Each structure stands twice: as structure tokens, then as C-alpha cells.
Amino acid sequence: MGLFRPRVRPACRVEIDQESHLHHDADTVIETESETETLARTSSDSGIDTRSDCCPTPVHDDDKVKPPPPSYGSYLSKEKGVVISTIPLTSPECSSSSSLDSWDTEKEKATTPAGEWRRGAGFWRCFTAVCIPILLSAFEGSVVSTALPTISSSLSLGSNSSWVATSFLLASIVFQPLYGQLADICGRRPLMMAAVVIFGIGSAISGWANSSAVLISGRVIQGMGSGGIDLFAELILCDIIPLQKRGHYVAIKAAVYALGTTVGPLLGGVFATMNWRWCFGINIPICLVALILMWFWLQLNNGNPSRTWAELRCKVSQVDFLGITVLTASVIVLLVAFTTAGTITTWNSSSTVLLLVGGGLGIVGFAFWERSDRCLNPIMAPHVFSNRTTVAAFAITVIHGFITYGFQFYLPPFFQVILGSSPTQSGVLILPCTLTIVIMAALGGPLLARFGRYRLMHRVGFVLMGAGLLLCVVYESSTSTALWILFSFLVGIGSGIIVSTTLPTVLVQLTDKENAAATGSWAFLRGLGSLFGVAIPNAAFNAQFNAKLLNIHDESARHTLGFGQAYEHASAIFIESFHKPDIKDQIKDAFSSSLKVVWVIFLVMAALGATVTFLERHVALRKELDSDYGLLEKKRPVSPTEEV
CATH class of the missing domain: 1.20.1250.20 (MFS general substrate transporter like domains)
Known part of the structure; x- marks a missing residue:
């Protein structure tokens, strides 16, 4: 587990100063709702649209419609009304859509209440x-x-x-x-x-x-x-x-x-x-x-x-791609070792030992690469x-x-x-x-x-x-x-x-x-x-x-x-x-x-x-569903009372 400990990386190349209030326990990272609001204020005050492409666009005071805060993978916990948060849904580096366009998308998704599940x-x-x-x-x-x-x-x-x-x-x-x-x-x-x-x-x-x-x-x-x-x-x-x-x-x-x-x-x-x-x-x-x-x-x-x-x-x-290449090569090398040993070669032959050692080192190297900051x-x-x-x-x-x-x-x-x-x-x-x-x-x-x-x-x-x-x-x-x-x-x-x-x-x-x-x-x-x-x-x-x-x-x-x-x-x-x-x-x-x-x-x-x-530990199965890839819902007209 030590090789796969979680890392915290910036989600965008634009550095945003903010105080981290993350509280860690053995299995989860708990974030209060106020932190999401703080993140939204920080992004707005910095004058930068954090969801823009690799070249961020400034946000002027004349803009009447402000973009919503970045969408984080979170769901409501039953305990104490906290939000369990993980990572941004999308990398802001690669988001080229405008703020207004993203806001319209959020309005369309709002036709289905969060966490509600329908089966038709x-x-x-x-x-x-x-x-x-x-x-x-x-x-x-x-x-x-x-x-x-x-x-x-x-x-x-x-x-x-x-x-x-x-x-x-x-x-x-x-x-x-x-x-x-x-x-x-x-x-x-x-x-x-x-x-x-x-x-x-x-x-x-x-x-x-x-x-x-x-x-x-x-x-x-x-x-x-x-x-x-x-x-x-x-x-x-x-x-x-x-x-x-x-x-x-x-x-x-x-x-x-x-x-x-x-x-x-x-x-x-x-x-x-x-x-x-x-x-x-x-x-x-x-x-x-x-x-x-x-x-x-x-x-x-x-x-x-x-x-x-x-x-x-x-x-x-x-x-x-580097990770998948190293992983694939390591698995193939190990398979060749197990397949040829005892048939084409003996178990104590130099080729078999070399294949086993090489495949094992490849797996270890892959694990270190996955947790490195360069990956x-x-x-x-x-x-x-x-x-x-x-x-x-x-x-x-x-x-x-x-x-x-x-x-x-x-x-x-x-x-x-x-x-x-x-x-x-x-x-x-x-x-x-x-x-x-x-x-x-x-x-x-x-x-x-x-x-x-x-x-x-x-x-x-x-x-x-x-x-x-x-x-x-x-x-x-x-x-x-x-x-x-x-x-x-x-x-x-x-x-x-x-x-x-x-x-x-x-x-x-x-x-x-x-x-x-x-x-x-x-x-x-x-x-x-x-x-x-x-x-x-x-x-x-x-x-x-x-x-x-x-x-x-x-x-x-x-x-x-x-x-x-x-x-x-x-x-x-x-x-x-x-x-x-x-x-x-x-x-x-x-x-x-x-x-x-x-x-x-x-x-x-x-x-x-x-x-x-x-x-294993016993954890209750959650009833909420929070996915951006669910069933495609038919759009319904938005009433005047629902418009922002």
C-alpha cells in the first residue's frame, strides 16, 4: 500500500493559493461544504477562469454571469451532512468551452435532481x-x-x-x-x-x-x-x-x-x-x-x-502511455518465463531467472512510476x-x-x-x-x-x-x-x-x-x-x-x-x-x-x-448516484420559476 499512497496534484497549471482544510482519517478525505464556497471565491477573486484551457482567460468585473465553481466528485454523506470529495471531474487544462456554455450545460443537467434514480x-x-x-x-x-x-x-x-x-x-x-x-x-x-x-x-x-x-x-x-x-x-x-x-x-x-x-x-x-x-x-x-x-x-x-x-x-x-507500456512488457516477460520454464528451458536456467527477475523489477518500477510526480x-x-x-x-x-x-x-x-x-x-x-x-x-x-x-x-x-x-x-x-x-x-x-x-x-x-x-x-x-x-x-x-x-x-x-x-x-x-x-x-x-x-x-x-x-471492513453501500455518464435524459422545458 505504501507504493500506492494518494498524492495531491494541482488540477490546473494556474496556481491558486488556498488554505487546505482537508481532514484525513484511515480511509476517506472529508471536506466541509464551506471549502467549496472558498474555492469558488478564490477562483473568482484571482481573476482567472479555472476551467479554461491551458491559456486561462481573465474574468472582468463587467461580466454579469459568473461561472459556477469547479465540479468536484462528491456525494452527500449520511453522517453529519458533510461532503466526501475526491478529485476534479475534468482537468481544467483541457477544458476549452466557455464559462457561459458550461453554465448552460449545468442548467440542462439540473433537470434531474442529484442523487435521484429513475428506471424506465x-x-x-x-x-x-x-x-x-x-x-x-x-x-x-x-x-x-x-x-x-x-x-x-x-x-x-x-x-x-x-x-x-x-x-x-x-x-x-x-x-x-x-x-x-x-x-x-x-x-x-x-x-x-x-x-x-x-x-x-x-x-x-x-x-x-x-x-x-x-x-x-x-x-x-x-x-x-x-x-x-x-x-x-x-x-x-x-x-x-x-x-x-x-x-x-x-x-x-x-x-x-x-x-x-x-x-x-x-x-x-x-x-x-x-x-x-x-x-x-x-x-x-x-x-x-x-x-x-x-x-x-x-x-x-x-x-x-x-x-x-x-x-x-x-x-x-x-x-x-509509458505506464501501460511498462506494465504490458512486465506481464509478458513473466508469462514467457512461466510458459517456457520446464518445457523449452529449465527452471534454473539463466534465461528463466533473467525473465523472472526482469518481470518482477518491471512491476516494481511501474508501481513507483504510478506514484511519482512526473506521472x-x-x-x-x-x-x-x-x-x-x-x-x-x-x-x-x-x-x-x-x-x-x-x-x-x-x-x-x-x-x-x-x-x-x-x-x-x-x-x-x-x-x-x-x-x-x-x-x-x-x-x-x-x-x-x-x-x-x-x-x-x-x-x-x-x-x-x-x-x-x-x-x-x-x-x-x-x-x-x-x-x-x-x-x-x-x-x-x-x-x-x-x-x-x-x-x-x-x-x-x-x-x-x-x-x-x-x-x-x-x-x-x-x-x-x-x-x-x-x-x-x-x-x-x-x-x-x-x-x-x-x-x-x-x-x-x-x-x-x-x-x-x-x-x-x-x-x-x-x-x-x-x-x-x-x-x-x-x-x-x-x-x-x-x-x-x-x-x-x-x-x-x-x-x-x-x-x-x-x-476487509464493513461499510454500508451508498444509495446516491452522482455520475456524468448516466442515461441520456430527454430535455424538458424550464419554467420561469426555475430559471436563474
Whole structure:
């Protein structure tokens, strides 16, 4: 937390002298209402319009209409009538609109009283338009899991097979903090539509790929679009629904997402039997439908939109491109280390050690850069990490993504090798886990909205996940289908309880003005957990399998399965290609032993997650909504009594 302590920076290049009356406690910064008035008087007395562009314009005494004070991200607290304030909504450096124009905008926004939340037909149209791309993104993130052995065999991917999933996840997460900054510049709607277009282009490239390089490139483009879809969907829901009421709708969204992850493996098995290219081609018509719905139904305010290209360039120039570059490079270096260690190189080789050290130092350097005074607009803003509950919720998000995504990634090899299931059958056997996540996600959101006990829900979730994973470790060689359905059922219940509560917990001690920064960081960390939930267990799986190779008394089998190629051949068809029963048993034993190591890793992470929940504090969910990016309201005539 020390690396991410909040900083106070001037919001404009024009220096304004004012006495700070900020009162700090452990988690919030409290500012009295009189301070806002003092700031307005100071700005007016200085003769400078603090909302002007980089070249401030003087305000003369003859001007009859004075601009309102700068709009700060604040909301009314229930306690003692104070205003909890954070940072200016927009950077005055990049505001080129006139004072009178801004005042007119404030009058238009005043048609909807602050904090009042209404839900009509426009809300449901917007909500539906957001859910379709979410379903699409979730489906594509899981459809490849059961079809990957077939795809890998068709294109001869070899040890590159893990990059089909890893590249998608990597591209979907590394740009999400950057998307969070761009969302405050360009608004949510145009970027959401652009993300769907990018996703469709990546799907087309992947569907027509004839080599591993083209397929992985297409998956990278798909991931960029998927990451944007996930982030902008979360942002839109945060902008149109108050935190206290958000649980119901986050649950619906989570259920839609979980539905995609449920149907994905099932259809992946079907497409693997028919033609694996349909795993990607099916997305294109759905993208077109989603774009049409968003064009007509996704009607949102654009916050404080850029009015000129000069202002847009000014805002974009302040984006933390250096930070996103360092972060991306560091994550890639670490992934390469975990992917190649035990396959291409050994763990104690100089190249592996160099990659691990370099990636770790890059992450540390990124953290220092984000809190330095030279980083004007950090992609992972330090003030977002300013309280213990938010930091604990971020950690829980990483751990939950690690277990949930990784567990579902390694279930198909177990079902196909140990239980002898076909790709389609393995997709069906995953349903108890994924459907349970859907159901519990649908229940978890309303429970959070009703009782607000996110700490208890997190603890129960991790305990249930740990119980299921412990049974997986104990009965790792069992061929009882009923037992393994029970194990995955327990993991699914625990995961579903947590899935719809992590983001509200992150935001519970932050304001609505920090939605973009906090949600971008949350989405990145959730994806990072999912990414390493595949990469780290994959390294352990390969290391254990290589150690078991000598127990397989067939040279061709050892050659085929060694050096990181075991996951590629994790299918019942491959096992049945050997006629000797003892060779089949030896191969199954190697897979069972290697998967046991994977289950142990997930069990340790579940125990760690349960421990982290004790760092959370209980804070009541707020009922107010204060966002500049909510639903676009129809203008109504202003009566003479309402005019200023």
C-alpha cells in the first residue's frame, strides 16, 4: 500500500493559493461544504477562469454571469451532512468551452435532481444492449477450452497451444486500465461499439487461420475487443445504477456472463467434432446484432465531451502511455518465463531467472512510476488504493479469477483422459460447475443489495471452494463421475457467491467519480488473476509431467507427451491409440499426478483468499448516484420559476 499512497496534484497549471482544510482519517478525505464556497471565491477573486484551457482567460468585473465553481466528485454523506470529495471531474487544462456554455450545460443537467434514480424503458434498453456483448465475450473466453486439443492438433501448435488461451487473456487485460482513462475522455458508448468491432475482426482472423502465428494474432485482437467490452459494460452499469441497488443488476450481468462461460465449453465440444472454425465464426453475426442494438438503445450522457480536436489531443496526450507500456512488457516477460520454464528451458536456467527477475523489477518500477510526480495521470491511480477494504477487495478479485478460470481450464483434460470422455461429453460434465456459478451469481447480487454483508459472502465462498478443491486433491485418481460432479459443484457454489460482489466491494469506499479509474484497475487485476491461473498451474503441470515421463514404458508416448505437449494430447482418442492396457494406465497416472499438483495450487489460493477477507471492513453501500455518464435524459422545458 505504501507504493500506492494518494498524492495531491494541482488540477490546473494556474496556481491558486488556498488554505487546505482537508481532514484525513484511515480511509476517506472529508471536506466541509464551506471549502467549496472558498474555492469558488478564490477562483473568482484571482481573476482567472479555472476551467479554461491551458491559456486561462481573465474574468472582468463587467461580466454579469459568473461561472459556477469547479465540479468536484462528491456525494452527500449520511453522517453529519458533510461532503466526501475526491478529485476534479475534468482537468481544467483541457477544458476549452466557455464559462457561459458550461453554465448552460449545468442548467440542462439540473433537470434531474442529484442523487435521484429513475428506471424506465430507456434503462432496460440500455441494459439489454450492454448484456449482448457481455455474453459474446464470455462465450469466446471459454469456447476454446474444450476445442483446444482439436485446434492444436489441426494446426500443429505443439507447445504454443497454451498461448491460444493466454494471448486472448493477456490482450484482454493489459489495455483495460488504459480503456478506463479513454472512457473519461471519449465517453462510454463510442468506445463500447469500437470494442465490438475489434472483437469481430479478431474473430474473423482466428476463424480463417491456417497457422499458429495467424491464430494467435487473431486471438490477440479478439482479446483487445473482449477487454474493452468487459470494462465498458461494468462502467456503464456503475454510471446508471446506484451502488446500493447495483447488486440485483450486477447479478443479472454476472448470470449472463456465466451463461456464456457455460454454453462456451459445451458448444466448443460440438464445434471440435464438426469444424473448430465455428468457435470463432459464430461471433461475427452476433457482433452485427450487438452493434445495431447499441446504436439505437445505448443512449448515454457523454460526461464533459471534448468540443475541439485541440482539446481532445490535449487530453489524450496526458494518458499514461509509458505506464501501460511498462506494465504490458512486465506481464509478458513473466508469462514467457512461466510458459517456457520446464518445457523449452529449465527452471534454473539463466534465461528463466533473467525473465523472472526482469518481470518482477518491471512491476516494481511501474508501481513507483504510478506514484511519482512526473506521472500526471496514472493508469492505476494511487488514490484508488487508499483504503484497506478496497485493497483487500482487489486481492480477492485476483485470487478469485485465478481459481475460477484456472479450474475450468484444467477440468476438460481430466474428464477426457481419466474418465475417457469425448470433447462434447467433457463440455457437459463441466456444466455442474458453470451452471452453479450462474445460479449463485444471480443470488449473490440481490443478497449483497439486501444485507450488504460482502465480508461474510467472501468467506463462505472461499471456504466452499477450498472444500471442493480439497476433495479433488484427496480423490485425484478417482474415476467416479458422480464424485467429480460433486467436487466441481462445491467449487462452483463458492465461486458464484463471490463473483458478483468483488466490484461493489472495491467501490464501497470510493465515489462515483472514481468509477473509471477503480473499474479499470479492478478489471485488469481480475484478468491478471485469470491469466496467471492458467500460466502458473501450467508450469507446475508440465514440470510434474516431465518427472513422470520415465514411468511411461513407451518411447513414442514419451516423445509425444514431453516438453510441454501433454495438454495438447489430453484426449480419450490419444489414450485409446495405445493398445497395451499398462501403457494406457501409465499415461493416465502421469496425467492424474500432474493434475493433482494443479488442484493443490488452487487449494492454497483458496486458503489465501479466505485469509484476506479478514482485512476487509464493513461499510454500508451508498444509495446516491452522482455520475456524468448516466442515461441520456430527454430535455424538458424550464419554467420561469426555475430559471436563474
